[in-house]
Amino acid sequence: MLQYSMLYPKQSVSRRTVSMDGMWKFCLDPEGKGTEIGWADGIPQADLIPVPASFQDFYTDKDTREYAGDLWYETDVFVPEEYAGKNVAIRFGCATHRAEVYLNGVHVASHVGGFLPFMADITNVARYNAVNKVVVKINNELSETNIPCGKTKVLSNGKKMNSPYFDFFNYSGLQRPVKLVAYPKEYVFDLTVDHRINGRDAEVSYSVVTTGEHPVEVTVYDEDGREVAVSQGKEGILHIENAHLWQVRNAYLYTFTVRIKDEEEVLDEYSEEIGVRTVEVKGKDILINGSPVYLKGFGKHEDSDIVGRGFHIGVMKRDFECMKWIGANSFRTSHYPYSDEIYQMADREGFLVIDEVPAVGLFESLMNFMEASTGKKTAFFAKDTIPELLENHLRAVEEMITRDKNHACVIAWSLLNEPETTDEAAVPYFEKVFARAHELDVQKRPRTFALIMNSLPDTCKCYHLADVISMNRYYGWYLMGGYEMCDAEAAFRAEMDKWAGKDLDRPFIFTEYGADTYAAEHKLPSVMWSQEYQKEYLEMCHRVFDSYDFIKGEQVWNFADFQTTEGIMRVNGNKKGIFTRQRQPKDAAFYFKERWESLPLNHKSK
Numbered sequence: 387m388l389q390y391s392m393l394y395p396k397q398s399v400s401r402r403t404v405s406m407d408g409m410w411k412f413c414l415d416p417e418g419k420g421t422e423i424g425w426a427d428g429i430p431q432a433d434l435i436p437v438p439a440s441f442q443d444f445y446t447d448k449d450t451r452e453y454a455g456d457l458w459y460e461t462d463v464f465v466p467e468e469y470a471g472k473n474v475a476i477r478f479g480c481a482t483h484r485a486e487v488y489l490n491g492v493h494v495a496s497h498v499g500g501f502l503p504f505m506a507d508i509t510n511v512a513r514y515n516a517v518n519k520v521v522v523k524i525n526n527e528l529s530e531t532n533i534p535c536g537k538t539k540v541l542s543n544g545k546k547m548n549s550p551y552f553d554f555f556n557y558s559g560l561q562r563p564v565k566l567v568a569y570p571k572e573y574v575f576d577l578t579v580d581h582r583i584n585g586r587d588a589e590v591s592y593s594v595v596t597t598g599e600h601p602v603e604v605t606v607y608d609e610d611g612r613e614v615a616v617s618q619g620k621e622g623i624l625h626i627e628n629a630h631l632w633q634v635r636n637a638y639l640y641t642f643t644v645r646i647k648d649e650e651e652v653l654d655e656y657s658e659e660i661g662v663r664t665v666e667v668k669g670k671d672i673l674i675n676g677s678p679v680y681l682k683g684f685g686k687h688e689d690s691d692i693v694g695r696g697f698h699i700g701v702m703k704r705d706f707e708c709m710k711w712i713g714a715n716s717f718r719t720s721h722y723p724y725s726d727e728i729y730q731m732a733d734r735e736g737f738l739v740i741d742e743v744p745a746v747g748l749f750e751s752l753m754n755f756m757e758a759s760t761g762k763k764t765a766f767f768a769k770d771t772i773p774e775l776l777e778n779h780l781r782a783v784e785e786m787i788t789r790d791k792n793h794a795c796v797i798a799w800s801l802l803n804e805p806e807t808t809d810e811a812a813v814p815y816f817e818k819v820f821a822r823a824h825e826l827d828v829q830k831r832p833r834t835f836a837l838i839m840n841s842l843p844d845t846c847k848c849y850h851l852a853d854v855i856s857m858n859r860y861y862g863w864y865l866m867g868g869y870e871m872c873d874a875e876a877a878f879r880a881e882m883d884k885w886a887g888k889d890l891d892r893p894f895i896f897t898e899y900g901a902d903t904y905a906a907e908h909k910l911p912s913v914m915w916s917q918e919y920q921k922e923y924l925e926m927c928h929r930v931f932d933s934y935d936f937i938k939g940e941q942v943w944n945f946a947d948f949q950t951t952e953g954i955m956r957v958n959g960n961k962k963g964i965f966t967r968q969r970q971p972k973d974a975a976f977y978f979k980e981r982w983e984s985l986p987l988n989h990k991s992k
């Protein structure tokens with residue numbers, strides 16, 4: 387069985403989960419000698435550090451914050467006697483960017499890719515009714531053979547440094563919850579659902595994978611706990627009469643319970659909350675339950691003070707409250723799949739999510755700036771690193787879709803952010819990635835990728851593969867900013883006119899547009915970086931959006947200010963937030979609230 391294909395860990399009559407979050411031992415390994423000198427058995431001189439969290443922002447010295455290389459975590463976990471005879475595993479929400487896991491000195495798991503969960507099966511290695519030592523070796527170096535892309539430099543003092551081909555800070559470590567899980571030998575390994583609406587009723591086709599031959603029963607309960615459908619067998623169709631559909635910002639979640647039965651005995655039971663809805667692209671529209679929607683929302687990051695990219699349940703709650711207040715209905719998980727809990731909350735709150743794989747930096751340049759807008763070619767897809775990169779990319783697509791396929795909130799897969807698309811060599815690479823997503827998703831959700839500034843109607847070789855065309859555009863910021871705004875608008879319209887001329891009969895959305903804004907800066911008349919300029923810039927973009935009927939969404943960059951690599955293009959972070967990093971509104975937030983509360987859900991469609 388695949389290590390990564392797993393249902394989110396939950397308790398039930400047959401399953402146990404115990405949180406392993408808390409203070410773990412932690413140390414850096416700049417010489418990369420830990421494995422050789424036996425750290426798998428236990429790490430030396432360890433500091434204590436919170437899990438989940440990025441390690442970088444706790445410390446007060448730069449060498450730690452900027453550290454590139456191996457880092458080690460260790461904790462003790464008590465495995466109860468009652469788990470003996472079951473499958474026992476440790477589930478890591480993520481380990482950024484690659485990990486080796488040891489239990490009592492024995493290697494139990496490896497994982498590459500920093501933003502998706504994996505399991506370490508410890509059934510045969512664990513000591514039962516005893517304390518067990520868990521050691522995790524993580525490496526946070528960037529390369530061109532793994533996503534996200536970048537490189538590792540060595541400075542003249544011998545220290546390594548990450549040099550990302552993207553702007554967000556390379557936060558790393560055990561950034562998401564870690565859980566000890568126990569489940570029966572014969573267990574529910576996977577559940578997949580697909581929805582069809584039939585008048586007032588819904589038909590949910592499902593398939594269940596188990597590790598044994600005993601019969602399977604699937605029961606659906608409504609929000610009041612009433613049984614509304616039941617079906618026998620590993621595959622089948624659940625008929626829900628008078629179905630309560632999951633709607634945008636008006637969610638309804640049924641509980642789907644899968645039971646493996648031996649006569650009357652329940653061998654395993656697993657429940658998941660699932661919204662019943664359909665997603666489809668038809669002509670220039672994105673349809674949810676057959677009705678057109680206009681996306682209003684954000685590109686986001688998992689990013690906050692102190693914990694960095696670490697999952698924090700309070701930050702998640704505040705983000706959703708801010709998004710509800712402002713009248714948003716959607717977000718993109720730029721530039722990596724987020725922690726599971728965020729999709730659960732989006733399901734509950736009725737948000738539409740564009741789920742993005744960590745394929746960012748597929749364009750060689752320092753932080754992706756400037757050069758990208760000049761039309762520079764880096765022949766990225768012609769490099770000899772491409773076969774290995776593709777393999778890692780395809781696996782991330784597979785792990786993301788496997789993890790997120792049942793979430794009602796997920797309405798599209800974003801398969802790359804701002805790759806180089808001006809070279810023919812990109813085409814076969816894109817074809818493989820797009821084909822894999824289509825093949826893996828039974829719901830056949832629309833696939834997209836975010837087009838960088840120089841991916842233009844006459845230069846982009848890959849847009850034909852996207853079911854929804856997602857544009858990242860910075861006219862009036864990176865191009866023709868400030869007093870040149872009138873030319874920026876003209877150039878923006880000229881590009882959109884060319885797209886219109888192609889008559890693609892497909893929806894376009896804006897997945898990025900934005901202007902860096904210092905929350906403390908006011909200026910009349912405006913200058914770039916002032917709050918007044920951010921609003922003028924946004925008004926210009928919205929004038930353009932509102933002029934084209936095929937534009938079916940706007941996700942401004944970014945929800946909040948976020949930490950980046952330092953450099954002359956960033957003032958201690960990217961300041962394009964509509965909210966500050968502390969999640970307080972800039973002036974533009976009030977402007978968005980007014981606009982989004984007045985735009986109907988079917989804006990520009992009938």
Ligand SMILES: O=C(O)[C@H]1O[C@@H](Oc2ccc([N+](=O)[O-])cc2)[C@H](O)[C@@H](O)[C@@H]1O
Binds near residue numbers: 755756
């Ligand atoms: O710069 C930004 O704020 C954001 O824009 C995007 O990157 C660009 C950078 C420069 C240019 N350009 O020079 O045209 C275009 C795009 C990235 O997707 C995003 O991660 C980043 O934070």
